[in-house]
Amino acid sequence: MSTRATTGQRAAAGTADYLDQRTGVGTAVKGFARKIFPDHWSFLLGEIALYSFVILILSGFFLTMFFVPSMTLIVYEGPLAAMNGVEMSEAFASTLDLSFEVTGGLLMRQIHHWAALLFMAAIVTHMMRVFFTGAFRKPREINWVVGFVLMILGLAAGFTGYSLPDDVLSGNGLRITDGVVKSIPVVGSYMSYFIFGGEFPGEHIIPRLFTLHILLIPGLILALIGLHLFLVVLHKHTHFPGPGRTQRNVVGFPLFPVYVAKAGGFFFIVFGVLALMAGTMTINPVWNYGPYDPSPVAAGAQPDWYMLFLEGGLRLMPGATEFVIAGYTLSLNVLIPAVVIPGLLFTALAAYPFIEAFATGDKREHHLLDRPRNAPVRTGIGVAILTAFFILLLAGANDLIATHFAMSLNDITYIFRVLFFVAPVVAFWATKRLCLGLQRKDRELVLHGHETGRIVRFADGEYIEVHKPLDEYERWIRVQHEPRRPLEILPEHDERGVRRKGYHRDALRARVSRFFYEDRIEPVTPAELAAAHSHGEHDALEGRPSSDGVPAEIASGPSVDARDR
Amino acid sequence: MSNEHSSTDLTVSGAGTSPATFQDPGMPPHQERMADKDPAAAKRAERQVVVLFAVSVLGTVGMLLAYFLVPSGDTVESMRTSNLLLGLGLFLSMFGIGAAAVHWAKTLMSDHEQAEARHPQKSDPETRAAALAALEAGAQDSGIGRRGLLKGAVVSAVALAPLTFAVPLVGQVGGDWDVSKFRHTLWERGRRLVRDPSGDPIRAADVTIGSAYHVIPDGLREGEHATHWIEEKAKAVVLMVRMDPRDLTEAEDRRDWSYEGIVAYSKICTHVGCPVALYERQTHHLLCPCHQSTFDMADGAKVVFGPAKRPLPQLPITVDDEGYLVAQSDFTEPIGPSYWERLK
Numbered sequence: 015m016s017t018r019a020t021t022g023q024r025a026a027a028g029t030a031d032y033l034d035q036r037t038g039v040g041t042a043v044k045g046f047a048r049k050i051f052p053d054h055w056s057f058l059l060g061e062i063a064l065y066s067f068v069i070l071i072l073s074g075f076f077l078t079m080f081f082v083p084s085m086t087l088i089v090y091e092g093p094l095a096a097m098n099g100v101e102m103s104e105a106f107a108s109t110l111d112l113s114f115e116v117t118g119g120l121l122m123r124q125i126h127h128w129a130a131l132l133f134m135a136a137i138v139t140h141m142m143r144v145f146f147t148g149a150f151r152k153p154r155e156i157n158w159v160v161g162f163v164l165m166i167l168g169l170a171a172g173f174t175g176y177s178l179p180d181d182v183l184s185g186n187g188l189r190i191t192d193g194v195v196k197s198i199p200v201v202g203s204y205m206s207y208f209i210f211g212g213e214f215p216g217e218h219i220i221p222r223l224f225t226l227h228i229l230l231i232p233g234l235i236l237a238l239i240g241l242h243l244f245l246v247v248l249h250k251h252t253h254f255p256g257p258g259r260t261q262r263n264v265v266g267f268p269l270f271p272v273y274v275a276k277a278g279g280f281f282f283i284v285f286g287v288l289a290l291m292a293g294t295m296t297i298n299p300v301w302n303y304g305p306y307d308p309s310p311v312a313a314g315a316q317p318d319w320y321m322l323f324l325e326g327g328l329r330l331m332p333g334a335t336e337f338v339i340a341g342y343t344l345s346l347n348v349l350i351p352a353v354v355i356p357g358l359l360f361t362a363l364a365a366y367p368f369i370e371a372f373a374t375g376d377k378r379e380h381h382l383l384d385r386p387r388n389a390p391v392r393t394g395i396g397v398a399i400l401t402a403f404f405i406l407l408l409a410g411a412n413d414l415i416a417t418h419f420a421m422s423l424n425d426i427t428y429i430f431r432v433l434f435f436v437a438p439v440v441a442f443w444a445t446k447r448l449c450l451g452l453q454r455k456d457r458e459l460v461l462h463g464h465e466t467g468r469i470v471r472f473a474d475g476e477y478i479e480v481h482k483p484l485d486e487y488e489r490w491i492r493v494q495h496e497p498r499r500p501l502e503i504l505p506e507h508d509e510r511g512v513r514r515k516g517y518h519r520d521a522l523r524a525r526v527s528r529f530f531y532e533d534r535i536e537p538v539t540p541a542e543l544a545a546a547h548s549h550g551e552h553d554a555l556e557g558r559p560s561s562d563g564v565p566a567e568i569a570s571g572p573s574v575d576a577r578d579r
Numbered sequence: 580m581s582n583e584h585s586s587t588d589l590t591v592s593g594a595g596t597s598p599a600t601f602q603d604p605g606m607p608p609h610q611e612r613m614a615d616k617d618p619a620a621a622k623r624a625e626r627q628v629v630v631l632f633a634v635s636v637l638g639t640v641g642m643l644l645a646y647f648l649v650p651s652g653d654t655v656e657s658m659r660t661s662n663l664l665l666g667l668g669l670f671l672s673m674f675g676i677g678a679a680a681v682h683w684a685k686t687l688m689s690d691h692e693q694a695e696a697r698h699p700q701k702s703d704p705e706t707r708a709a710a711l712a713a714l715e716a717g718a719q720d721s722g723i724g725r726r727g728l729l730k731g732a733v734v735s736a737v738a739l740a741p742l743t744f745a746v747p748l749v750g751q752v753g754g755d756w757d758v759s760k761f762r763h764t765l766w767e768r769g770r771r772l773v774r775d776p777s778g779d780p781i782r783a784a785d786v787t788i789g790s791a792y793h794v795i796p797d798g799l800r801e802g803e804h805a806t807h808w809i810e811e812k813a814k815a816v817v818l819m820v821r822m823d824p825r826d827l828t829e830a831e832d833r834r835d836w837s838y839e840g841i842v843a844y845s846k847i848c849t850h851v852g853c854p855v856a857l858y859e860r861q862t863h864h865l866l867c868p869c870h871q872s873t874f875d876m877a878d879g880a881k882v883v884f885g886p887a888k889r890p891l892p893q894l895p896i897t898v899d900d901e902g903y904l905v906a907q908s909d910f911t912e913p914i915g916p917s918y919w920e921r922l923k
Contacts, residue, residue, distance in 0.1 A: 050695035093653035113658060117651045120662045121669065153700045186853055189813075190869060193851025193916035202918045203758040212754030213761070213810040214852075250697055258606030263694045265606065272688050279680025286674025293666010301655065308813035309775050309793055309846065311854040313868035328851065328886060329870045336888035336917055345917040347886050348851055381697055413871065423871060424884055486604040493601045540597040 051273050052253035052266035056143045061277060063136035064243075065284040066129045067235065070171075073126040074228065080116050082108040083178065083224035085217040094301055102305030105180040105220045109300055124292035130172050131297075132288065134320040137165050141363075145396050147383035149252045150367040152376070157245040160238055162364045167235050169320055174227035176318055179298070180220055183315055185306030189214060190328075197348035215308070254383045255494045257487045261381050314413055323403055326410030327351025330431050359399065366395075373526040375501055387456075388495045390449035391530045397445040398438035405434050446533070453535035456492040460484060460538040461546040497536040501527040606692060614686045624686035631679035638671025758920075762913045764796075764815040765804065766894060771797035772819060772843065772904040780903045781819075786841055791858040792819040794843065796906070814914055816846040816854060817894050819904075820876055822863055828878040836895040838904065843894040844880045845914040848872055850887035852916045865891075889917070 034040045051057075084104040090097045092107070093114045112119035141161060144150055150158035177184040192214045196202040211218030250264045259265045267273065303312065317325055328351050335346040362369075370392065386393045408415065409430040416423040463481035471477050484492070503520040507513055613620040645664035652658060702710070723730055771780045775793040786792065794817040800808045824840040836842075844865075848855045853869035863877035872885030880891035892914050895907035913921050 050693055094655075095653075114651060114653070117646055117661060118665050120651065120658060121665045124662070124666075186869065189853060190851045193848075193853075196916050196918040197851075199919050203761065203920065204753060204756065206918075207753035207756055207758060208749075211752060213807075214813055215809060216754070216807075249700065250695070257604045258692075258694065260603065262697050264697055265692050265694045267690070268693065272684050272690075275680045275684035275688060279677040279684065282673045282675075282677030283681065284677075286670045286672075286677055289666050289669035289673055293663050293670060296659075307776075308809065309795070309816045309854055311856045311868055313857060315868065325870075331886045333850070333872065333882055333886050333888040338922060341922050342919050343917045343921045344919075345888075347888055348916070351886075352851075379699060413868070427871065427885075487607045490601065490604055494603070538601075539599060540601055541599075544597050 047270045048268040049247075050264050050266045050268060051251050052259075052264055054254055056147075057251070058280065059136055059140035059143050061280055062284055063133055063140055064239065065281045066133035066136055066288070067239065068281065069129045069285055069288055070126060070133060071232065073122045073129065074232075076119075076122040077112065077126060078228055080108060080112050080119060081105070081178070081224075083221050085180065085215075085220050097301065097304070100305065103180045103220065105178060106300070106305040109179040109181070113301060121289070121292050124295075124297050125288050126175075127297045128291045128295070129288050130175060131318060131320075132284075134165075134168050134172060134318075137161075137168050138320075141165060142396065142400070145366070146386040146389075146393055147252070147254070148380065148389055148392065149383055151380040152371065153249055153379050154245070154252075155367040155371070157242060157249070158367050159364055160242050160245065162360075164235060164238050164242065166360070167231055167238065171227060171231045171235065172318055172320055174223040174231060176321075177223055178220060178227065179300045180306050181300040181303040182306050182310055183298075183300075183303045183312055185215065185308075186311050186315070187317055187321075188219060189308075190325075194328075194348055194352040197345035198353065199342075199344060199349075215306070250381070252381050252383050255385065255491055257490045259382060261379065264381070314417065316411055316414070319407070322410035323406035324352055324356060324410075326406035326408065326412075326430075327355055329412055330406070330409045330427060330434060332431070359402075363399070369526075370530070372523060373501075373530045374498065375523065375527070382494075384495070385491075387449040387452040389498075390446045390453075390533065393449050394442040394446035398442040401441040402434060402438045405430055405437055409434070450533060450535055457535065457538050460489055460492050461543060493537045493539075495537055498531045498534065500524065500531045606694070609691055612686065612690065621687065624682070628679045628683045628687070631675050631682060633675070635672050635675025635679065638668050638673070638675055640668075642668025642672055644668075761814075761915070761918065761921075764909055764914060765799065765811045766796055766815060766906045766909045768906065768908050769899065770906045771899070772817065772896065772906065773797045775816065782902050783838055783841060783898045783904050784902060786819075786821045786904075788821050788823055788840065789860045790821055791860075793817075793846070793856075794819045814847065817843045818846045818855065818858065818865065819843040819896075820858060820863070822877060826863065826877045830879055833879070833893060833895075835897075836893055836907070838896055838898055841896065841904065842876060843896045843904075843906075844874070844876065844891040845894065845910060846891075847915040848887060849882075849889040849891060850885070850916060855891065 082104040086104050087101050088104055088107055090100050090102055090107050092110060094110055097110065112123055177188050192206050195205045195209060198205060210216045253259050253265055316322060331347045331351040333347050337344045412423060412426045415421065415426055463483040466480045466482050468480040469477055470480055501524050503524045504514060506517045614624045642665055645668050649661045649664055651661040718724060772794045773780050775795040781792060795812060796815050799812055804811050819841060821841045827840060846854050848867045850870055850872050853867050855865050855867040857866040857868055863875060865874045865876050870886050872887035873883045874880040874891050875883050882888065882890060892910045892912050894910055896904055897907050899905045
């Protein structure tokens, strides 16, 4: 070892000693350095969200150095010839300057915008991962709610940032917001004044959105990310089922060095990919749109993807649902798609862990994830919600579908109106059946092994296909889950004919539980496997006169089908 | 009721001596990677990691070169070139580090899976009891349970204090809170219709059949409105079209609101307030590009499709002595999206 390395080591030891004497950091390092985290590609989704947020902060800081959040009108004089002499807000002018006069400003702006889209996409897919694998179950319900609030804050961050350039596209987005807010019964007009500081558009909205966008919302997000990660560490990460993985352990690799390298490296990969996207793909070219003016509007304009479901809902809702009651106007045509449906959707999402816990009556901690197929109703519900969301996304692009595929806009809208109700039901049913089918396939594999494609003829002329049994590791993943069955409740009256207290609550719980678990496939038990083996004994190769010397493998003839019902 | 199924209550008839469930076989044996077995492969992986870090350094240098040598310039094209080069440099700079670190971890760092024990989240009974005792002792010390007046005083003071912040904020955040402004626009008797944005007045005789005009009130940016003309414009914009008077279906009480087939309607959609801008001359339909509400300009701007309920408000127009189009009055109803007290 060279002298330099020794000096370095001595310096490191000195620093560590200094810190430890003042903070006791040794305890934390001892606890965390070799902390075990499980590995799975889907665990990266949350990381992408986190890294996108860090990149948003970095690029956002760059942007704030040059952006002027003011609606004061000025006349543009700058390098962009098309805009010379045009009256615009300082916000829009400074956005143009960021693109044309600040070298790298456009790159930062495009990184910021792409990162915002990626942030929301990562949050939503991360939520899907957590949902479909049941990672929200006890003890992680609170962290699900924290994550849910983070998603809402992400939407708010995106919305407040989108409008800042004060271009004609985002300005019309704000005008739609104003219209939606006004539809709220009783207080709508006042809420519009609350937001805009008077009549739309006023001169307060950009500075207000700016403060929300760069101070309040990111501050809250940062705080909640801290809480979110704290709870992840506290609970220790869930892991997928597999040999050696139980509810009482966590199997994976140590934080230092493996995840320092992998997760740390992944930050740079995410940053690199966003830089590539920003360098090669134009996003929100506001110089083409022009500054906000209340009169012009662009056709074929869509909001950022995470707002598109609201736009789709607004487009689908028939106008006939506006009513006047006792002289007061109730705009259900706006209220339902823009306020009620997202409200219900989000409430259902936030409450889901508690609904499922109610249905199962399960009070245990769960650290092993579900394979989505093993929770058919939950998976079905998730797919149904996603389907409804996706239909709304498509409806938000109905004009583009019409122009790109030369279809009637009206017909598309009518079809989506029907699909919004029908498609989720079909999706739920199909997903549930698919999950049950996959479970049957698992049973079949466990009972009969892999098909090998090898056909063997016995001396007596019988043909069989040789099946290769699963090894115990392969088998374990297909049999490790516990069967879930509907709850059974005590009768309404006890033996003395007295009505039992709490019966109705139990009856409701039993109904919910039946909905979740009535249709089910149970995992193979050792007894069933043994029975399958003995069942196939007549054509097992072992001990039979055989000319080809096939080793002792479980073999089953074509008459042996899946024995599950 | 049976809340929990323990996995052991599963029985199958005739199971004999088989256990009820399968046993966890434990972690599978570790499989060695190339770099674990072959020092040459390990050396190769190390070289690959070094190359990836070197790519990052090159990217950083490239980005700095692009910054100094390729300014964003004066045109959209030069700006795009600068953006592309900077972006590629930053991509290599970042991606190189990331790929190197991940490759390092995957090929050279130990990939022996390890297990760590979990512990139930809930604290043990002694700790719980001690926590409860601590709270009780604290409550006892404070005397909050015995002194009811004190409890009331604390609650009232703390509940009222936020008003010092909330009242000044809510009092002013909505400007003057005068929501009746929604009802009125700049239009008034005799105010000329002028083109947006040039401000040129429109002579009725110059408006050809089939043409559509984007119209604002004359004098929008003058006088008392000069400081908040943009709010006035947001309410007052009008779309004016001329069609063959024989195509026009007019309500009995609005026969004199048009002028020789020229009709003027608020351009602000009655759905959520987008400017309604796509006029189809053949069908006389006006389409809102935001949510596709479609209005029939030949028939009182009635809704023929989409999420809007009400027709666009009509601006009664006529001509002045010089033949220029003027308004007869303001709109007779609030323009734009519906709100609760709209008809009050």
